[in-house]
Amino acid sequence: MGRPSDAxxxxxxxxxxLIWNQSYGSxxxxxxxxxxxxxxxxxxxxxxSKSDLAVExxxxxxxxxxxxxxxxxxxxxxxxxxxxxxxxxxWERQKQKADKYGHVCGxxxxxxxxxxxxxxxxxxxxxxxxxxxxLRYVESALRDAQREGLVSIDPHSGAKRIYSTALGLxxxxxxxxDLKVLEELEPAVxxxxxxxxxxx
Amino acid sequence: MGRPSDAxxxxxxxxxxLIWNQSYGSxxxxxxxxxxxxxxxxxxxxxxSKSDLAVExxxxxxxxxxxxxxxxxxxxxxxxxxxxxxxxxxWERQKQKADKYGHVCGxxxxxxxxxxxxxxxxxxxxxxxxxxxxLRYVESALRDAQREGLVSIDPHSGAKRIYSTALGLxxxxxxxxDLKVLEELEPAVxxxxxxxxxxx
DNA sequence: AAAGCACTTGACCACTCGGTCAACAATGAT
DNA sequence: ATCATTGTTGACCGAGTGGTCAAGTGCTTT
Numbered sequence: 001m002g003r004p005s006d007a008x009x010x011x012x013x014x015x016x017x018l019i020w021n022q023s024y025g026s027x028x029x030x031x032x033x034x035x036x037x038x039x040x041x042x043x044x045x046x047x048x049s050k051s052d053l054a055v056e057x058x059x060x061x062x063x064x065x066x067x068x069x070x071x072x073x074x075x076x077x078x079x080x081x082x083x084x085x086x087x088x089x090x091w092e093r094q095k096q097k098a099d100k101y102g103h104v105c106g107x108x109x110x111x112x113x114x115x116x117x118x119x120x121x122x123x124x125x126x127x128x129x130x131x132x133x134x135l136r137y138v139e140s141a142l143r144d145a146q147r148e149g150l151v152s153i154d155p156h157s158g159a160k161r162i163y164s165t166a167l168g169l170x171x172x173x174x175x176x177x178d179l180k181v182l183e184e185l186e187p188a189v190x191x192x193x194x195x196x197x198x199x200x
Numbered sequence: 201m202g203r204p205s206d207a208x209x210x211x212x213x214x215x216x217x218l219i220w221n222q223s224y225g226s227x228x229x230x231x232x233x234x235x236x237x238x239x240x241x242x243x244x245x246x247x248x249s250k251s252d253l254a255v256e257x258x259x260x261x262x263x264x265x266x267x268x269x270x271x272x273x274x275x276x277x278x279x280x281x282x283x284x285x286x287x288x289x290x291w292e293r294q295k296q297k298a299d300k301y302g303h304v305c306g307x308x309x310x311x312x313x314x315x316x317x318x319x320x321x322x323x324x325x326x327x328x329x330x331x332x333x334x335l336r337y338v339e340s341a342l343r344d345a346q347r348e349g350l351v352s353i354d355p356h357s358g359a360k361r362i363y364s365t366a367l368g369l370x371x372x373x374x375x376x377x378d379l380k381v382l383e384e385l386e387p388a389v390x391x392x393x394x395x396x397x398x399x400x
Numbered sequence: 401a402a403a404g405c406a407c408t409t410g411a412c413c414a415c416t417c418g419g420t421c422a423a424c425a426a427t428g429a430t
Numbered sequence: 431a432t433c434a435t436t437g438t439t440g441a442c443c444g445a446g447t448g449g450t451c452a453a454g455t456g457c458t459t460t
Binding site: 026101103105109110111116119124127131157160163164165169172175191 | 221222223224225303304309313314317318319327357360364365367369372376377381384391392
Binding site for chain 1: 404405406407408409410411
């Protein structure tokens with residue numbers, strides 16, 4: 001019922017893109033509306049505030065990307081191969097963005113999260129939530145690897161270490177604006193996984 | 201000659217503090233001036249722009265903190281102990297900030313850098329420079345450790361890995377607003393250092 | 401056909417943004 | 431005592447900021 005519209009979807013998509021490769025603070029509601037070809041009045045018909053838009057945009061983006069993660073971390077795939085695929089996936093995604101925009105964009109959740117963590121609690125919490133969801137994939141891969149006797153890491157802390165390594169390298173790559181940094185990701189992850197194997 | 205003033209120093213210090221525990225975008229020139237008890241006219245007497253202020257504030261902050269890093273990474277101290285001290289130093293600094301402001305602030309260079317990396321080239325470059333200077337301490341510790349036969353990591357890539365781990369955990373801790381995350385730093389660093397030791 | 405709803409429009413708001421400026425005040429050197 | 435130099439003051443600027451709103455428009459249901 002009522003008048004159909006794709007304005008909301010366009011706003012969410014444009015907002016995510018702009019915020020990811022610029023920043024929350026430097027992207028105004030007007031910019032978002034212009035790029036989405038939507039009037040500001042319509043913006044505030046759909047979203048109570050810029051901050052709510054950001055939260056929803058990131059949630060929607062997650063839901064769109066989830067199938068890909070499900071595929072990468074499918075139980076059909078040997079657990080350590082999942083991690084390998086994940087590293088390659090990160091690299092490809094960053095490469096694609098960097099080619100398109102001319103600079104390394106880093107992790108969208110981390111970029112937004114760290115920018116406003118101390119300012120906007122709703123966004124901070126959403127950012128944390130999305131990172132935690134990501135973490136769960138890594139953790140389950142480690143748990144499966146452990147069950148198969150491939151590694152002896154504690155899956156929980158190991159996943160945190162692996163995920164932090166990815167975050168750190170993405171951050172480093174963004175600030176150095178250098179994709180090559182990310183070539184370190186896969187070997188670093190494999191060393192974390194393998195380190196305890198030797199110690200076991 | 202001329203009229204003496206500490207306005208510039210106050211602006212630099214206030215700017216660094218505000219930007220670190222809020223963000224570049226959310227801290228206005230007016231805020232900085234208010235807190236420093238300096239008029240905006242004076243601000244623009246000393247700095248051509250907000251962005252230049254930020255660059256200089258971060259450089260000055262580095263110079264102030266450098267002696268502490270020199271002490272931690274003193275050649276007098278066994279190389280692996282330097283890394284241990286460094287981890288503890290990071291923890292203490294974050295604890296102190298978190299106690300003072302009620303939230304984990306993360307790495308100041310990384311926070312500013314990742315926020316404006318794709319927007320402001322001068323700040324991005326300064327952020328990179330400061331990170332690189334930090335990295336050099338870690339690298340030299342690793343080199344000394346290698347010389348003493350304590351590890352067999354490649355100092356360059358090992359330092360990058362260690363530094364990225366620190367960045368990642370700081371980021372993770374900031375977004376989760378949880379200091380405990382940083383307890384992982386020292387063991388993670390020691391595992392990176394030790395991993396290759398076993399493989400050697 | 402009509403009513404009800406969902407969406408659109410664009411003008412408008414008070415305020416803040418980074419930045420400017422010309423007049424003025426305090427200092428140290430001569 | 432003078433004077434260049436340096437720093438201060440605060441009003442001011444135009445362009446944006448996030449956000450509001452009343453009137454209008456086009457669907458779908460009845």
